[in-house]
Amino acid sequence: MEKVNVGIIGGGLMGQEAASAFARWFVLKDFPIQPVLKAVCDQNESVLSWYRNISTVTSFETNYKNLLANAEIDVVYAALPHHLHQQVYTDILLSGKDLLAEKPFGINEAAASSIVETTVKLKRFVRCSSEFPFMPAARQLIRDLQSSVPGRIMAIKAGFLHSGDMDPLKPLNWKRQSAYCGEIGVMGDLGMHAMHIPLRMGWKPDTVYAQLQKIITKRPDGQGGWGNSDTWNNASLHMSFRDGYEKIPMTVELKRLAPGETNTWYLEVFGTNGSMKYSTGDVKGYRRYFPEHQSWHRKELGLSGMAFPVTSGGIFEPGFPDCFQQMLAAYFAERAGVLNEKFGCVTPAEAYASHKIFKAALVSSNNSTVEKIYW
Numbered sequence: 445m446e447k448v449n450v451g452i453i454g455g456g457l458m459g460q461e462a463a464s465a466f467a468r469w470f471v472l473k474d475f476p477i478q479p480v481l482k483a484v485c486d487q488n489e490s491v492l493s494w495y496r497n498i499s500t501v502t503s504f505e506t507n508y509k510n511l512l513a514n515a516e517i518d519v520v521y522a523a524l525p526h527h528l529h530q531q532v533y534t535d536i537l538l539s540g541k542d543l544l545a546e547k548p549f550g551i552n553e554a555a556a557s558s559i560v561e562t563t564v565k566l567k568r569f570v571r572c573s574s575e576f577p578f579m580p581a582a583r584q585l586i587r588d589l590q591s592s593v594p595g596r597i598m599a600i601k602a603g604f605l606h607s608g609d610m611d612p613l614k615p616l617n618w619k620r621q622s623a624y625c626g627e628i629g630v631m632g633d634l635g636m637h638a639m640h641i642p643l644r645m646g647w648k649p650d651t652v653y654a655q656l657q658k659i660i661t662k663r664p665d666g667q668g669g670w671g672n673s674d675t676w677n678n679a680s681l682h683m684s685f686r687d688g689y690e691k692i693p694m695t696v697e698l699k700r701l702a703p704g705e706t707n708t709w710y711l712e713v714f715g716t717n718g719s720m721k722y723s724t725g726d727v728k729g730y731r732r733y734f735p736e737h738q739s740w741h742r743k744e745l746g747l748s749g750m751a752f753p754v755t756s757g758g759i760f761e762p763g764f765p766d767c768f769q770q771m772l773a774a775y776f777a778e779r780a781g782v783l784n785e786k787f788g789c790v791t792p793a794e795a796y797a798s799h800k801i802f803k804a805a806l807v808s809s810n811n812s813t814v815e816k817i818y819w
């Protein structure tokens with residue numbers, strides 16, 4: 445088994461998710477690569493202390509440049525606030541290491557463009573995170589999309605919905621401030637997830653009309669006062685892309701204020717021959733419409749439907765940690781040239797494309813216009 449030494453920069457929520465996935469790598473059956481988590485950097489010492497329980501981690505840093513100076517590390521997973529992406533991702537690439545980046549891949553389109561340019565110039569292997577296409581039912585949807593199942597596509601609906609921000613007393617953090625999260629707000633936070641499959645399918649919108657909403661604008665600052673929460677909470681993007689001469693509508697909802705929704709990612713494709721739906725709200729349920737019966741059929745897909753086989757029972761339910769680990773496996777497989785025909789992580793070009801859409805959406809919402817997107 446080929447060993448690849450990994451470092452994590454940014455040990456918070458997602459750093460821990462990645463570390464947990466590496467720690468139970470043995471669940472993957474006959475996977476040819478073994479990532480070994482060796483080093484972690486977080487500016488916050490108390491965050492670092494969680495990693496002291498992981499026996500493979502021998503280096504604990506508060507300055508990421510020290511982690512980058514560690515010649516042992518081959519790949520860095522970076523999970524940092526968005527205002528740091530451009531600088532840190534660039535420094536990772538300059539240090540000669542490969543990168544699994546977190547979305548949105550830069551705080552704005554200019555930052556994303558600069559990271560792409562550095563990636564190409566230095567010829568490093570870079571991909572960006574988006575895990576839901578690795579759910580078994582999402583994989584089935586992709587397979588059906590790539591076959592003749594849909595016929596002519598008539599419409600697409602996609603989205604990613606959270607409700608945590610419905611609590612008006614949830615304290616302010618970097619994700620709710622434009623200076624750290626980005627002017628594109630919720631689109632930067634949730635948008636890449638919804639756009640990964642559409643962009644991979646080549647559904648690049650040439651127009652967008654966006655309605656962005658700032659609904660809760662003040663939050664407790666954690667020090668007894670109130671601070672400005674100035675990011676867009678909700679975004680509804682009405683887009684269209686071309687299939688030959690036809691214009692196909694694609695609607696994408698990205699919401700932090702979606703009552704009752706907890707990390708609900710969905711994709712619905714409506715075609716003349718067949719239609720498909722999947723939502724993580726019904727984690728195993730894949731729905732397909734058969735026009736000859738005029739009815740939707742629901743099939744349950746468990747862990748046996750994963751791209752990279754696992755030792756867990758095939759009928760067991762998949763969850764977030766499973767699809768995140770599968771995404772990491774796809775990253776290491778593609779880096780080693782053994783992904784073959786399997787679905788891969790977001791490419792730098794796709795990450796940049798998502799920024800182009802979100803930038804146009806921002807202009808559209810500010811001016812109440814339909815914006816054209818040139819590719």
Ligand SMILES: NC(=O)c1ccc[n+]([C@@H]2O[C@H](COP(=O)([O-])OP(=O)(O)OC[C@H]3O[C@@H](n4cnc5c(N)ncnc54)[C@H](O)[C@@H]3O)[C@@H](O)[C@H]2O)c1
Pocket residue numbers: 453454455456457458459485486487488491506507508522523524525526528546547548573574575632633
């Ligand atoms: N793929 C997903 O499903 C998913 C989910 C949530 C967040 N994210 C993305 O992951 C990234 C991080 O989000 P998170 O939720 O883990 O945030 P977080 O706030 O939980 O963690 C960020 C960590 O970075 C550390 N940090 C900040 N500045 C630093 C610096 N200069 N040097 C070293 N460490 C520093 C913080 O101390 C913190 O522990 C973001 O890009 C976010 O959009 C992805």
